[in-house]
Amino acid sequence: MRKAWHSIREYEVLRAMILSGTTISAARQLGISQSAVSRALASLEARLQTTLFVRNGGRLTPTAEAVRLNDNLDTLFQALDGIEGKDRGAPEQLVLRIGAPPTMAHRFLHSRVIAFMRAQPQYRILFEICDSDTLLLRIAEERLDIGVSDLLSRHAGVRITPFRRSHMVCAIAEDSPLRDVEVITPEHFHDLPIITPIKRHSLRGNIDRMFARAGVSPKIAAEAATIVSILELVKANLGAAFINPFPIALSAPEGILFRPINQEMEYRTSFLTPIGAAMSAGTRSFMRYVRSGVKADQWSEPIP
Structure with missing residues (x-):
């Protein structure tokens, strides 16, 4: 029986595609040609005998199989970083990069950041306030670990986890x-x-x-x-x-x-996290602090 083989380049292309959503952006990120990205993606799909991306409005949206495979690759790339001496996970475990639009930041999230910092002093917080479109892009590019917003648009590289429902x-x-x-x-x-x-x-x-x-x-x-x-x-x-x-x-x-x-007119306030990166313990802990810190009000309700 022929043994299965693995291509690091194909897996790198998969992660870049989930992050960027286009072959042009993935090629730019990896420093290779657009045709090389397409070939690697086609080869990976053929080897796995599954569809990893579907076209949606000019972008390639990852399928559930692609997201699951990408999650399973975290251990592989962490091990490769360790072999190369990068060990990027260790120092970044103590940094949590948070983003939110102005109203969400000033009227809600500041208090949750303060509570988290007092309870988890081992984390250094980078708190960025930006408009919703910029927030979405920074999350997709993994320049932020987590965002909080009620934005309505989506991005192929962003995981959206609603936690609060309200109506206009x-x-x-x-x-x-x-x-x-x-x-x-x-x-x-x-x-x-x-x-x-x-x-x-x-x-x-x-x-x-x-x-x-x-x-x-x-x-x-x-x-x-x-x-x-x-x-x-x-x-x-x-x-x-x-x-x-x-x-x-x-x-x-x-x-x-x-x-x-x-x-x-329903709105869902959500956590935004990068699809292309594993959710850290700090991110998960911050999400719990945000959920637990919402006071009851007559205009919104929690989403379990």
Whole structure:
């Protein structure tokens, strides 16, 4: 019987493809040609007699078999690093690189980072605050170990683990003409102004689609890049805003009221981790601290 053989280069291509999602990016990462990446991938699939990637919107998305194989390769590459004298795992075990968008970082995650640091003083924390698109890219490129966000987009190199569910609400000022309305509808805004996220914000698309379905063209009084900035304008009664209440509702801003809306707009706040890297003990421990540190509120609920 012919013995099975293994190709380190093919496995390197697999990991690079899971991280980048395109043969061009994988080739650039490995310093080889695009055709060499394609050949290595085809050879690996033929040898394993399984499909490892499927095309999805111009990108190659890894199958469950590819993800499982990649997870099993962690031990192999750690052993190779040890042989080469790199032993990269040892020093990095005491560093945890965390990322989050501004609102998530300032209104929720800072307290969880502080709790984790006090309980796990052996870890040095690198805490990066960036927009959701940048966060997604940094996670996929393994420049961050874990992120926390409610972003709606996905990346082939990012594992998404939801832990909190919430629904869109309308934020109004205490002296808003809508203060006595129990449930807000898009039709309330034929004549009233709204404050929206800027167009590249992940929340903006949901808001635009909601009004389009209702046949309403609201008056947009202002656009802002962060939810905190939006709520400052709402507080000044310059308009209402449609937002994800988590984590803002955990410490509701003074002068702001939240009202449910007649739309089923669900948001899932999630942990983001690189698919191409094994989840470290520090990452898993931080996830537990985040889950356990969420206070109860009427606008969100845990996802087991």
